[in-house]
Amino acid sequence: MADLTQWVCEAGGQVSPSTIPGKSEELLAEYDVSPTDMPKLDIRVGNVFAKVEPFGLWVIGGNGRVDVKTRRGVFKLVDIALPFTQAHWRVAGPGLRDAPPLSAALFLQVLRG
Amino acid sequence: MQNLLRVKTSYEAVDDLIQREIGNAVTANDTTTELAWAQRKDLNDYAFFVVLFAQFERIAKEKFRQARDTRTANVDWRQRRGWDGPLFSSDRAPFPDQLAAVLDRQTDEYRRIMRYYEDRNHVAHGGLTNQVASIDLLASDLQMIAALLRA
Numbered sequence: 001m002a003d004l005t006q007w008v009c010e011a012g013g014q015v016s017p018s019t020i021p022g023k024s025e026e027l028l029a030e031y032d033v034s035p036t037d038m039p040k041l042d043i044r045v046g047n048v049f050a051k052v053e054p055f056g057l058w059v060i061g062g063n064g065r066v067d068v069k070t071r072r073g074v075f076k077l078v079d080i081a082l083p084f085t086q087a088h089w090r091v092a093g094p095g096l097r098d099a100p101p102l103s104a105a106l107f108l109q110v111l112r113g
Numbered sequence: 114m115q116n117l118l119r120v121k122t123s124y125e126a127v128d129d130l131i132q133r134e135i136g137n138a139v140t141a142n143d144t145t146t147e148l149a150w151a152q153r154k155d156l157n158d159y160a161f162f163v164v165l166f167a168q169f170e171r172i173a174k175e176k177f178r179q180a181r182d183t184r185t186a187n188v189d190w191r192q193r194r195g196w197d198g199p200l201f202s203s204d205r206a207p208f209p210d211q212l213a214a215v216l217d218r219q220t221d222e223y224r225r226i227m228r229y230y231e232d233r234n235h236v237a238h239g240g241l242t243n244q245v246a247s248i249d250l251l252a253s254d255l256q257m258i259a260a261l262l263r264a
Binding site: 049050056058059060061062065069071072073074076078080082090092093094097098099 | 125128129131132133135136139140142147151154162221229232236242243244245246247249250251253254
């Protein structure tokens with residue numbers, strides 16, 4: 001989230017952080033892990049609006065997923081690194097079916113559509 | 114491999130339509146509609162995950178059959194050993210064993226397929242606990258690993 005915020009601010013955009021209250025996952029609830037507030041971002045770059053929301057840690061085919069909801073649909077940021085190693089984020093969605101590595105330029109491209 | 118690609122192409126066409134609805138809802142700041150389409154997308158991803166994995170499974174089993182038939186037909190026992198036993202003589206050998214015959218078990222690729230296999234079994238029997246991270250990523254990983262299989 002810190003990287004995404006920095007990239008948007010450097011591009012002259014605005015970021016409004018807030019929280020998703022009481023976020024949980026079925027697997028966490030099964031093991032009595034209490035729900036917790038999760039950070040989310042509302043982003044505005046020019047006249048374009050987007051939302052960044054952490055989706056979950058237990059996903060099929062990744063270590064975690066963050067959703068970026070834009071006017072073109074939802075882009076998924078997925079960490080594909082092996083567990084307990086340095087994160088390796090890729091971004092997939094409409095027009096990005098080859099899921100390239102996440103970078104500042106690509107993230108701004110996703111936001112601007 | 115051709116069917117794996119056909120399924121992926123079909124997924125992209127359907128997902129593009131769903132994405133358009135999500136995008137329209139985001140633009141209109143209509144959270145209710147956005148969530149409804151996001152849920153439909155997640156269910157659609159589950160369905161395509163099962164179909165994609167089934168295609169990978171078919172490729173792996175075909176590679177396994179090729180490997181077994183070639184080796185069991187060999188007159189040299191050194192080539193036949195292990196392959197002409199009861200475990201491999203029918204096509205009913207468990208998938209992990211068939212896969213281990215065509216992909217090195219001591220690789221990350223084998224371990225990833227086994228994780229997908231567990232998830233696929235979970236979803237195919239009604240489990241909807243963990244959502245699919247990304248069909249685009251999964252499909253490209255399955256294609257890459259399918260190309261590594263050796264008969």
